[in-house]
């Protein structure tokens with residue numbers, strides 16, 4: 574085993590380096606030597622169960638994170654805007670979508686979306702993240718028109734918008750090939766796309782999640798085409814339901830192979846399945862898990878860091894899925910990015926997550942500092958805009974009333990902020 578990991582591990586009194594199993598040791602050696610680990614080797618890491626094995630995986634991920642990103646932990650000041658929750662698609666894992674005749678169905682006019690964009694801009698946002706359900710009455714031209722309307726009023730706001738499912742829908746309704754549709758969006762001002770709707774890129778799993786309406790092949794084709802026309806995207810996985818380590822490794826391997834060709838992924842974002850109220854869980858509670866375990870969440874961040882090292886060097890932790898305390902702990906499992914302030918998160922909340930709608934830039938810096946790292950604000954394409962090493966972002970009241978909930982409450986457990994990361998694990 575390389576001296577680097579042995580030294581690292583031997584300095585940790587909880588780990589007996591000699592207790593690391595040979596298969597795990599071999600894979601980690603390979604990763605630390607800068608060699609690409611295979612899909613099967615990733616499965617070995619995902620399935621590792623011994624304490625020493627798991628700690629060695631986490632430390633390796635942390636070493637690679639340090640090599641790739643140093644001590645900066647980044648975030649964007651952005652706002653989520655979901656223009657509608659009406660969707661006819663009926664994905665079984667989704668608790669966000671409503672039928673048009675349901676009481677809590679929502680549709681925001683273009684004027685309302687613009688109002689929210691202006692409000693975000695006034696609060697320092699550099700990005701709006703816009704996604705919506707597949708509303709049966711939505712014309713295919715809507716997506717391009719929305720981009721043009723926002724850019725006409727806020728030319729410097731970055732538009733991060735429309736999942737591959739929405740691109741599939743818009744292109745189908747417009748009767749345009751994906752390339753032409755995506756080029757139209759780019760010309761209208763679209764900056765980047767969320768790589769959502771990936772769920773698990775496996776045909777059998779997708780049949781059960783989405784009736785395979787957006788197949789793996791179509792998702793890959795849309796993403797590759799977006800990259801080819803110059804629209805970068807994020808990459809995601811939604812895990813912890815009917816999936817297994819073999820699916821995770823194959824999914825990340827597929828993303829890695831796309832990245833080798835296009836270089837178009839900006840980051841990888843693990844998203845935990847939220848089971849509450851989903852048909853997937855309620856129709857088959859014996860077979861469907863209630864989201865990933867803590868152990869699986871640790872491993873997803875760490876193994877993705879190890880697999881994607883040198884290919885996708887930003888691993889983002891989702892505070893909306895995990896909560897701020899758990900998200901902070903993932904900074905020690907290979908993550909280097911805290912996502913964004915979001916301002917009005919509604920998809921995870923609809924699916925049962927209860928971690929608030931916004932963490933302000935000021936609050937994110939406090940959480941990152943408590944982890945012992947240096948917070949930095951970034952652009953959507955990961956340019957560093959401000960490093961908060963000797964100053965803070967302006968404290969702002971949250972956009973949406975929180976009641977008694979304070980995302981920094983958990984930090985009160987740590988009188989010495991520098992010990993916060995260990996304590997939060």
Ligand code: SF4
Nearest residue numbers: 660662663664667670
């Ligand atoms: S995941 Fe997206 S496409 Fe599927 S039902 Fe929910 S809103 Fe519709």
